Amino acid sequence: MQGFKRLWFVTFIGLVLFASCTIVPPPEAPTARIEVYNNTGVTITLHMGTYTDTSSVPTASTPAIRTGENSIFEVDVELPFHLWFTYTSGGVPYYIKLSDEDSTAVFDLDEDKNYILILGASSYEFYEKSIGDGDEIPDPTQVKTPVISPASGTFTEAQTVSITTDTTEATIYYTTDGSTPDSTDTEYSTPFTLDILGTTTVKAIAVVDGMVASEVATATIVIELPSIDVGAALEDIVYDAANDKVYAIDYYNKEVVIIDLNTKAVESQTSLTYKPVDLTYDSENNRLFIMNWGSSFVTEFDLDTKTVTQNIPFSSTPHSSVDPDSSDHNETFHIQYVDGILYIVDCVWAPSLHAIDLSENSVTDYTASGIGIGDLAFTAAGNAFYSWYQYGWGAGYAGSDVQKYAIGPDGLTETGDSEIGYPGMARDPLDSPIFLDESEAKIFAKTRVFDAASLQSVYYDFGEVIYAIDQANKRIASKTTVFEYDTYNEVAKVTAESIDQMFFDSSGTLWMLTNEDAKLYYQNIQ
Structure with a gap:
């Protein structure tokens, strides 16, 4: 030619x-x-x-x-x-x-x-190309439309985006906000990373002097947190670090749900007789103890056989202001297993403590003290615990404090009190957990870090409620932010929304239960 x-x-x-x-x-x-x-x-x-x-x-x-x-x-x-x-x-x-x-x-x-x-x-x-009457013939004077890779899709990890065109010497310009690009926008030179959760619309155009600019290429890239579909709203969850599993209860379907974090799947669902509201894990005997709504029993569940082994008599009438059809049952009752004893917090106006000695099948009630326990964190010896103070449900006293109680033969003895009260420390939210670190030097309650030996000494106030701690990997998490354990500096943003419960696994991965979409999301924290 x-x-x-x-x-x-x-x-x-x-x-x-x-x-x-x-x-x-x-x-x-x-x-x-x-x-x-x-x-x-x-x-x-x-x-x-x-x-x-x-x-x-x-x-x-x-x-x-x-x-x-x-x-x-x-x-x-x-x-x-x-x-x-x-x-x-x-x-x-x-x-x-x-x-x-x-x-x-x-x-x-x-x-x-x-x-x-x-x-x-x-x-x-x-x-x-298949060409028929009326089909458009490509314009040889127009720059070839860019190709964006990956193409539109939904992903559960960060994506590296590349943009190419088959027209030699073309310059590519792109945007990531959905607007139409031109030569004033970012010039493409090397692949770039999209790691922000949500939807990003990438648009690109290619130009060459003396030729018609290309058509605009578009790719809609959605990045979601990876998750396990748990199938239903879960009332409460506990983490078993030894087996890397989560044990959960489903109030409405009356089930024990076991989730395997290694396979990222629900392992089993076992029917219960009563509606479960809270649970605790006995790792030594591989069993669960489950508080039930509207029953006079605590259920013992064997994890090896996945069967109910007994229903232990226990009765407590919730305060009339607590709605039995609400989605917040795990705010009402609390149950913890400590050295053969089940400690149960009821949901009366000023929540009180009860202890079931499993070896003697006896119940000790600490109702006379009217101590108003919100949640419990026991010492390693099991002879004392920390709690945040609760009085009332919705109404009542809006303030709170952190208190320490010693457990003795004559009952409970208060041995420490933060003495902050309203408005400095709030009672709500009622799902606030309390944590005692392994060295028993720090207490994490509500928004603050307290000196466990002197509760009136506050190390730090995050300004938002702490829901998970990971002392081994030096991490603390609220529902919006992950902080460093010792310095309290921000490490990362929590990327899930509408979180109901959260915990760190033994590798440092943050897990977040969202009952709104019945998923257990997980986020790797660097």
Whole structure:
């Protein structure tokens, strides 16, 4: 093909197959030399014509080409120029060869396909495409539309985004806010990372001086936290670090649910007789103890056999202001297993403590003290505990304090009190946990870190309630932020929303239960 200075081609497999080369436009209208060789075994006919209306297909025919012969077409054209070929018979492909004195490009043609050859002012392109009357013919003067990878989709991890175009020397500009890009936006040079949860719309355009800008490419990339579908709202959960499992209770379906964090799946669901509201784990005997709503029993559940082994008599009447159909049952009762004793916090106006000695099947009531326990954190010796103060449900006293009680033969003895009260320390939210660190030096309650030996000494106030601690991996979490354990500096943002409960596993991964969509999300904290 006379006038070509540089020739190359790129082949696409799929919807569009084309080859392109850059040429220096000749001063005169060039002659296009097109060689077709027929080795199909039958006579074939090519249709060829120029386009004045690029949406129509030419019907002019060239002479028939007999098998074993070449046919060479030389046409004088004004660029851009389109040729159209159809091959519908035979069994062996033929080819089109474009050549000049310096180089040659060969394009194999397949049976039952339509082809277009476009000679542009600065390039030629060869398309494999189904072309019919009214179909739009590609514009050789327009830059090829960029390709964004990955394409639109939903992912559970950060994505590296790359943008390419098949037009040589094109400059790509892109946006990530959904707006249409132009040359004032970010110029693409290297792949970039999307790691923000939610939906990001990437748009890109490619431009070359003297050519029509490309169409705008769009990819909508959704990044979600990875999660386990737990199937229903869960009332309470406890984490078993030794087996890397979560034990949970489903109030409405009256079930014990076991979740395997290794397989990221629900392992089993076992029916219960009563509606469960809180549970505690006895790791030594691999069993659960479950508080029930509207019953006179505490249920013992064996995790090895996945069966109820006994119902232990215990009765406590919730205060009338506590709604039995609310979704916050685990705010009302609390149960903890400590060295053969079940400690139970009831949900009366000023919640009190009860102790069931499992070896003697006896119950000790600490109701006379009216101590108003919100949640419990026991010392390793099991002879003392810390609690935050609660009086009332919705109404009552809006303030709170952290208190320490010693457990003795004569009952409970208060041995420490933060003495903050209202408005400095709030009673709500009622689902606030309390944590005693392993060294028993710090107490985490509500928004504060207290000196466990002197509760009136506050190490730090986060300004938001703490819901999980991980002393081994030095992490503390509220429902919005992860902090460093010793310095209290912010480490990361919590990326789940509408969190009901949360915990760190032994590897430092943060797990978040959201009953709104019945999922247990997990977030790796660096």
